[in-house]
Amino acid sequence: MWRRQLQKELELLKERELYRSLRLMSSAQGPEVVIEGRRVILMCSNNYLGLAAHPRVKEAAKRAMEEYGYGAVASRLVSGNMVVHEEFEKLAAQFKATEKALLFNCGYMANVGVISTLCDSAEDLVISDKLNHASIIDGMMLSRARFVTFRHNDMEHLEKILKGKRARRKLIVVDGVFSMDGDIAPLREIVRLAREYEAMVMVDDAHATGVIGETGRGSVEYWDLYGELDIQMGTLGKALGGFGAFVCGDEVLIEYLINRCRPFIYTTALPVPVVAVAIESLRMLMEDPSMVKRLKENVEFFVEGLRRKGIDVKNQGTAIIPVIIGDEQKCLAISKRLFELGVYVAAIRPPTVPKGTSRLRVTLMATHTREHLERAIHAFERAFSEIL
Numbered sequence: 001m002w003r004r005q006l007q008k009e010l011e012l013l014k015e016r017e018l019y020r021s022l023r024l025m026s027s028a029q030g031p032e033v034v035i036e037g038r039r040v041i042l043m044c045s046n047n048y049l050g051l052a053a054h055p056r057v058k059e060a061a062k063r064a065m066e067e068y069g070y071g072a073v074a075s076r077l078v079s080g081n082m083v084v085h086e087e088f089e090k091l092a093a094q095f096k097a098t099e100k101a102l103l104f105n106c107g108y109m110a111n112v113g114v115i116s117t118l119c120d121s122a123e124d125l126v127i128s129d130k131l132n133h134a135s136i137i138d139g140m141m142l143s144r145a146r147f148v149t150f151r152h153n154d155m156e157h158l159e160k161i162l163k164g165k166r167a168r169r170k171l172i173v174v175d176g177v178f179s180m181d182g183d184i185a186p187l188r189e190i191v192r193l194a195r196e197y198e199a200m201v202m203v204d205d206a207h208a209t210g211v212i213g214e215t216g217r218g219s220v221e222y223w224d225l226y227g228e229l230d231i232q233m234g235t236l237g238k239a240l241g242g243f244g245a246f247v248c249g250d251e252v253l254i255e256y257l258i259n260r261c262r263p264f265i266y267t268t269a270l271p272v273p274v275v276a277v278a279i280e281s282l283r284m285l286m287e288d289p290s291m292v293k294r295l296k297e298n299v300e301f302f303v304e305g306l307r308r309k310g311i312d313v314k315n316q317g318t319a320i321i322p323v324i325i326g327d328e329q330k331c332l333a334i335s336k337r338l339f340e341l342g343v344y345v346a347a348i349r350p351p352t353v354p355k356g357t358s359r360l361r362v363t364l365m366a367t368h369t370r371e372h373l374e375r376a377i378h379a380f381e382r383a384f385s386e387i388l
């Protein structure tokens, strides 16, 4: 019975061109990869700085594995708190210029955990940008707080909400760089409003860390808001090429999370090589921020190239370049044709993005060469002229 119901729903997804399936990669992550037996230029990974398979990353994982083995095999609060975890947290706090940092097992858990821990009663209010990541939405749903969304990057709407609603604690949450549109939250204005209406500010820097700000420190550096952002979340599975996440803030915040945050408390600590890799990647970024500049130059080159071919794209200097197609079927057709032409960009469709805004979410790496980019621009031109 239930199986038939699920089958029917799946059929419906297929009819609407919303069915999703997995694609199999059989090479290391890099600017070129092998997917289903084909060597293609990869243009939809979050490996922004190309660190995922960097020789230093591999070496760090090997060394850590040799010394400590793999698993941490307990929660941090029981017996899973190992030297590497605290070493990473010190480095992350230094990187974001905060008093403290705390590791989480992934960005999804960090968002769900922080939001539902800081706002946990109907007296509290979470205020979220309409285009925030799904993990922020899930965090609001899991919290017992009231929550409300404001129109994307609309500061007048945000102020209206702040002015009109009373709460014991108000938490404004935004993506520093929005994951599907690649635009940047106006954090200076958000912080100003938060001070005026006594709200906390949390920024999800999943796509900002390693990408914006001269040295890749993310929103805090881009907007020069040192000491002003109450909660900064960063992930390790994107520009830093690994897996996991971290939350930066002052001592009170971190102590509170250690004591109260269920997705921190009730889960096994990250395996040692995973954390050793995070330390190594972060060190590499801190030693050599020129990779951030290379990424930016690649983005400028690619955006200019597409525009010269008459393909309209928006970009604010982040690694995410959305090419909006609108119609689901056309979007899938272009993605398929690009693959045949040697470029892999996944089609992003509802419910990940609003209906009618299906898109090719192009993401670049610092390690794409000019030749990769030129080939991709050519493939886009060809696929567009054939399908649209």
Ligand SMILES: Cc1ncc(COP(=O)(O)O)c(C=O)c1O
Residues within 6 Å of the ligand: 106, 107, 108, 109, 111, 133, 135, 175, 179, 204, 206, 207, 235, 236, 237, 244, 245
């Ligand atoms: C904006 C944003 N926040 C949070 C996450 C979740 O991070 P993680 O993949 O580490 O769970 C993602 C993507 O995965 C994201 O794009």
